[in-house]
Amino acid sequence: MTTQIVFIGAGNMASALIGGLIADGVAPERITATDPSSSQREALQAATGVRTQEDNATAVAQADILVLAVKPQVLRVVASQLADPIRVQQPLVISIAAGVRSDSLREWLGDQVAIVRTMPNTPALVQSGATVLYATPQVSEAQREQAESLMRAVGLTQWVNEETLMDSVTALSGSGPAYLFLVMEALEAAGRELGLPAETAHLLTLQTAFGAARMALESTEPPEVLRAQVTSPGGTTEKAIGTLEDGGIHALFRQALTAARDRSIELSADLGAR
Ligand SMILES: NC(=O)c1ccc[n+]([C@@H]2O[C@H](COP(=O)([O-])OP(=O)(O)OC[C@H]3O[C@@H](n4cnc5c(N)ncnc54)[C@H](OP(=O)(O)O)[C@@H]3O)[C@@H](O)[C@H]2O)c1
Structure with a gap:
């Protein structure tokens, strides 16, 4: 049957x-x-x-x-x-x-x-x-x-x-699409500020996000290796990555995911108690 x-x-x-x-x-x-x-x-x-x-x-x-x-x-x-x-x-x-x-x-x-x-x-x-x-x-x-x-x-x-890891999952993949939309939003706005037409900035942002995700999924290398492969010493990418790292991007994501995980624990307790 x-x-x-x-x-x-x-x-x-x-x-x-x-x-x-x-x-x-x-x-x-x-x-x-x-x-x-x-x-x-x-x-x-x-x-x-x-x-x-x-x-x-x-x-x-x-x-x-x-x-x-x-x-x-x-x-x-x-x-x-x-x-x-x-x-x-x-x-x-x-x-x-x-x-x-x-x-x-x-x-x-x-x-x-x-x-x-x-x-x-x-x-x-x-x-x-x-x-x-x-x-x-x-x-x-x-x-x-x-x-x-x-x-x-x-x-x-x-x-x-x-099961307790579900709160960390919520913080990473559950809320994760919103973080990546935010990154796209920031890239697009910065592209416009550098003079690109709005439509061009929009499409370049989306296709770059899609292409990078696809490359990372299809590659056996971790993201840091893929990043190193497109970062030539003294080049443009190195300048941008240095700026993001000086701004504390790793710590900021760590704090963001911890805050989301903690909120997930609170919300789950509320849903169970209802
Ligand atoms: N959407 C997402 O991306 C996403 C991601 C992760 C997890 N989830 C989970 O997926 C679940 C569904 O989310 P959703 O976005 O699909 O919500 P949704 O579009 O609102 O679907 C829920 C459906 O259940 C119906 N419903 C309400 N009471 C019912 C009852 N007593 N018996 C049978 N059906 C009833 C609702 O009808 P009415 O509209 O007429 O009330 C509605 O059509 C949620 O628990 C959510 O946490 C969703």
């Missing part, structure tokens, strides 16, 4: 995951998504051919894999309403809710439930995400593989064995 995948919540992230799964060859008949909004359900069904449903409990009764894809703020209520059907059906539960710890999920769903907590990031919406996964002890090896292949539909996956 083929594995049935049920999504609770058919918003941005669920739609991205479903799009990725279908592009990977998963048959739409194997996927069901629930959402309170009929327009959301109809749009998803029209775009992907998956089944949609309004009632969460009915959908859970068919699930081998259950993806919790509602906003973190409503997850407690949604999960608590699904505890009984989940106890009966015993699906693998995958949560993509940012900041909701597995002990909170276990408290709402029951101790015996196999839970994989994941932290995707926004580039998942264009199938270029980075997702970190954490499995509770109830998760079998086969279920780990199922969770990983599901999240791989929207990009790269990595596992952590300690």
Whole structure:
């Protein structure tokens, strides 16, 4: 029998995951998504051919894999309403809710439930995400593989064995796209100030960011080696890098990630206590 995948919540992230799964060859008949909004359900069904449903409990009764894809703020209520059907059906539960710890999920769903907590990031919406996964002890090896292949539909996956590292993940890849957008924003503005037309500064910035990321992904060398390769002694790049290092760029990123990690710990505690 083929594995049935049920999504609770058919918003941005669920739609991205479903799009990725279908592009990977998963048959739409194997996927069901629930959402309170009929327009959301109809749009998803029209775009992907998956089944949609309004009632969460009915959908859970068919699930081998259950993806919790509602906003973190409503997850407690949604999960608590699904505890009984989940106890009966015993699906693998995958949560993509940012900041909701597995002990909170276990408290709402029951101790015996196999839970994989994941932290995707926004580039998942264009199938270029980075997702970190954490499995509770109830998760079998086969279920780990199922969770990983599901999240791989929207990009790269990595596992952590300690859930506390999820706060560091949030600080790096969760919030990370915003740091890189900020760097792009700063590069573009500086290019304009040096006299480049706005459109030219914009396109050169984006293509340079894309090209550098692609080179780094395709190379076996770490970024510092790639950087050294484009930094000739006495040249222009060396001047710019020296200016950034004198301005404390490494320390600044360290402080920024520490602040984000600490805020993630506070927000997770709030979400669990709610
Ligand atoms: N977007 C990202 O890039 C990103 C990155 C990392 C993690 N995440 C996580 O992914 C999850 C979903 O985020 P999102 O951006 O996809 O949010 P979203 O677009 O708001 O999707 C959530 C969907 O759940 C629906 N919903 C609300 N209550 C429901 C219920 N009781 N039963 C079933 N569906 C219900 C919402 O419907 P209504 O709009 O009608 O309320 C909405 O369509 C969040 O937990 C978030 O932390 C997202």
